[in-house]
Amino acid sequence: MxxxxxxxxxxxxxxxxxxxxxxxxxxxxxxxxxxxxxxxxxxxxxxxxxxxxxxxxxxxxxxxxxxxxxxxxxxxxxxxxxxxxxxxxxxxxxxxxxxxxxxxxxxxxxxxxxxxxxxxxxxxxxxxxxxxxxxxxxxxxxxxxxxxxxxxxxxxxxxxxxxxxxxxxxxxxxxxxxxxxxxxxxxxxxxxxxxxxxxxxxxxxxxxxxxxxxxxxxxxxxxxVVGDLDIVRVGVDDTLAPEILDVILRLDGVEKAERADSTLEVLASDGGAALAGIVSALNAAGEKVHSAEVVEPNLESVFLHLTGKSLRD
Ligand SMILES: Nc1ncnc2c1ncn2[C@@H]1O[C@H](COP(=O)(O)OP(=O)(O)O)[C@@H](O)[C@H]1O
Ligand SMILES: [Mg+2]
The missing domain is CATH 3.40.50.300 (P-loop containing nucleotide triphosphate hydrolases)
Known part of the structure; x- marks a missing residue:
């Protein structure tokens, strides 16, 4: 129509x-x-x-x-x-x-x-x-x-x-x-x-x-707009060793890994699979994992991606 x-x-x-x-x-x-x-x-x-x-x-x-x-x-x-x-x-x-x-x-x-x-x-x-x-x-x-x-x-x-x-x-x-x-x-x-x-x-x-x-x-x-990528969010110590990001970036399906204070944000094609790899990498390096979640692409992540801020502000 x-x-x-x-x-x-x-x-x-x-x-x-x-x-x-x-x-x-x-x-x-x-x-x-x-x-x-x-x-x-x-x-x-x-x-x-x-x-x-x-x-x-x-x-x-x-x-x-x-x-x-x-x-x-x-x-x-x-x-x-x-x-x-x-x-x-x-x-x-x-x-x-x-x-x-x-x-x-x-x-x-x-x-x-x-x-x-x-x-x-x-x-x-x-x-x-x-x-x-x-x-x-x-x-x-x-x-x-x-x-x-x-x-x-x-x-x-x-x-x-x-x-x-x-x-x-x-x-x-x-x-x-x-x-x-x-x-x-x-x-x-x-x-x-x-x-x-x-x-x-x-x-x-x-x-x-x-x-x-x-x-x-x-x-x-x-x-x-955000690609077909899941967001994996992991709560870590804010003293997290920066080298760990390179390890995570080498995991299968991981496209981007960033840390802001005590949150590690990873974009990955299969969030669930990446999460397992991320947690074992952190464990192997003696880092603590406080929380973990996998978020599938949604309008919130589109908004975040385009404006750098949350819709709820
Ligand atoms: N009559 C008005 N006079 C001056 N500013 C206005 C008026 N109506 C809305 N605004 C301003 O225009 C902007 C958009 O407002 P609005 O359309 O109500 O947004 P939304 O509905 O998306 O929350 C806001 O900054 C608001 O303060
Ligand atoms: Mg309104």
Whole structure:
């Protein structure tokens, strides 16, 4: 299928600072596209421009053929938005909140009440629909927030970090909901700084940092950025003799060996096999092994490889 969202040379400046600094990507109809990046990367700013809340400083976003600069109303009709900040009235019930949002989308009468019923079902909260939202847990509020974003059955759903700070049960429910909505044909843009969520959900991903895309592609393509190498991490004494690195580098399948303080980091084609060799080399040299782990290539290691810092910073 073709592209349903195209982002072209997008820039957003706040004073001298470019929060979004020249971004291009496209979302294919029917996919879950991930925007992965640490706090401050510019994800929310991008979502705000896409949903026509703030205008781009430069560039454009075309959603289902309509430009955010020229046809914001047409763009809004195609989109559902689940904002990072919860947008609900605490003293109204879940049903009343959803009915409010439904009327904002122009729904009324039978269409409105059946849209609200469906959305409550989807949120898994039909049995608590009459309770005031203020009595809900953070996770339940987020589930209602998502329900509010899909009342009008949008073609494209924008979700801005929908699982931050909630309990694991609600988180799993939300991840399942995203998959279900996508199976029913909805295209999803999912932003997160959680690598695991993006790996679980997304077909293709753009990794963003400081307002720029530093890598994009399918999960497999991104993992290939670090090559097909595992990371072996071994906790050692910080007095480790430097010669031991040469010994490790000569082991089968080992490509790179570095030490930072009391951690030895080795890139190897088969992490498990390399670990055994590394531990016996350390033992033979009389060095202590405090801990050991093998990490397969993932988006975290891609981010680490490209920026030299952790996503969790
Ligand atoms: N309205 C604003 N005025 C000034 N700076 C802003 C505004 N909105 C966001 N920023 C800044 O832009 C950068 C990107 O923010 P944001 O898009 O919220 O990142 P993310 O959602 O990835 O955490 C941050 O440095 C933030 O402080
Ligand atoms: Mg944000």
């Amino acid at each position: 073709g592209d349903i969202v195209t982002v072209i040379g997008l820039v957003k400046r706040f004073g001298d600072m470019a929060a979004v600094d020249g971004i291009d990507f496209a979302i294919r109809e029917g996919e879950i596209f991930g925007l992965l990046g640490p706090n401050g990367a510019g994800k929310t700013t991008m979502i705000s421009m896409m949903s026509c809340l703030i205008p781009p400083s430069e560039g454009d976003i075309v959603v289902d053929g309509a430009s955010v600069n020229k046809k914001p109303i047409a763009v809004k009709q195609v989109l559902g938005v689940v904002p990072q900040e919860i947008a609900l009235y605490p003293t109204l019930s879940a049903r009343e909140n959803l009915a409010f949002w439904g009327r904002m989308y122009g729904l009324g009468g039978k269409a409105l009440s059946s849209a609200v019923d469906e959305a409550l079902e989807l949120a898994g909260l039909a049995d608590r629909a009459k309770e005031r939202i203020e009595k809900y847990s953070g996770g339940m509020k987020r589930r209602i927030n998502i329900a509010a974003g899909i009342l009008h059955k949008p073609k494209v759903l924008l979700m801005d970090e929908p699982t931050v700070g909630i309990d694991p049960q609600s988180r799993n429910h939300i991840l399942g909901t995203v998959k279900d909505l996508n199976s029913s044909g909805m295209t999803v843009l999912y932003t997160s700084h959680y690598m695991e969520e993006v790996e679980f959900l997304c077909d293709r991903v753009a990794i963003v940092d400081h307002g720029k895309i530093i890598a994009q592609g399918s999960l497999d393509e991104l993992r290939r």
